[in-house]
Amino acid sequence: xxNKLKTVVLDRDGVINEESDEFIKSPEEWVPIEGSxxxxxxxxxxxxxxxxxxxxxxxVRKLLDYEILNEIHRKMLSELAQYGGHIDGxxxxxxxxxxxRKPKPGMxxxxxxxxxxxLKQASLIGDSLRDIQAATAYGLEPxxxxxxxxxxxxxxxxxxxxxxxxxNLAEAVNFLLTRAMN
Numbered sequence: 001x002x003n004k005l006k007t008v009v010l011d012r013d014g015v016i017n018e019e020s021d022e023f024i025k026s027p028e029e030w031v032p033i034e035g036s037x038x039x040x041x042x043x044x045x046x047x048x049x050x051x052x053x054x055x056x057x058x059x060v061r062k063l064l065d066y067e068i069l070n071e072i073h074r075k076m077l078s079e080l081a082q083y084g085g086h087i088d089g090x091x092x093x094x095x096x097x098x099x100x101r102k103p104k105p106g107m108x109x110x111x112x113x114x115x116x117x118x119l120k121q122a123s124l125i126g127d128s129l130r131d132i133q134a135a136t137a138y139g140l141e142p143x144x145x146x147x148x149x150x151x152x153x154x155x156x157x158x159x160x161x162x163x164x165x166x167x168n169l170a171e172a173v174n175f176l177l178t179r180a181m182n
Contacts, residue, residue, distance in 0.1 A: 012054040015126060015148060024072060033148075040169075050087055087109055
C-alpha cells in the first residue's frame with residue numbers, strides 16, 4: 001500500500017457505536033456497531049492513524065461527566081484491543097458554542113496541532129451533516145455511513161454531490177484500503 005492514506009478521523013456515536021437520541025451516558029450503553037472495531041483494527045494494521053472527533057454535548061447538558069466519558073472510552077479501547085486495534089487520539093468538544101464543535105473545524109485543527117501531523121489527505125467518516133461540514137471546511141475527504149443518523153442524513157440536499165456513502169464503517173474502510181492499494 002502506498003502512503004496516500006495516512007490518517008482517518010472518525011465520529012464516534014453512530015459510526016463506531018450505536019447512536020442514541022438519549023446520548024450514550026454509561027459504559028453499558030456503549031455498544032459497538034457490528035464490524036466497526038474490526039474495521040478500525042484493519043486501518044491500524046495498514047499503518048493508518050485513527051482519531052476520534054466527537055462533540056459529546058452530553059457533558060455540558062449534565063447527562064454525564066468526564067469521568068464517565070473516560071470509562072466509556074476505556075470500554076471502547078478495551079473491546080477494540082481484542083481485535084488488535086487502537087485509537088491514536090480521542091478528541092471531544094462538549095461546548096455548544098465553541099469553535100471546536102462540529103460543524104466548525106476547530107477539533108480537526110486541534111488534532112493536527114496536538115498530534116503533530118497533517119490532515120491534508122485524511123478522510124473523515126461520519127453519520128451526520130455536521131461531520132461532513134466539518135470535514136469539508138477543513139479540507140478532509142468527507143465520507144458518510146448510513147449507520148446512526150446516516151440513513152436520514154444521506155437524503156440531505158446539503159451533502160457534497162460526489163461524496164462516498166457506505167452502509168457502515170466496515171464498508172467505508174474497505175473502500176479506503178482498496179483505493180490506497182491501487
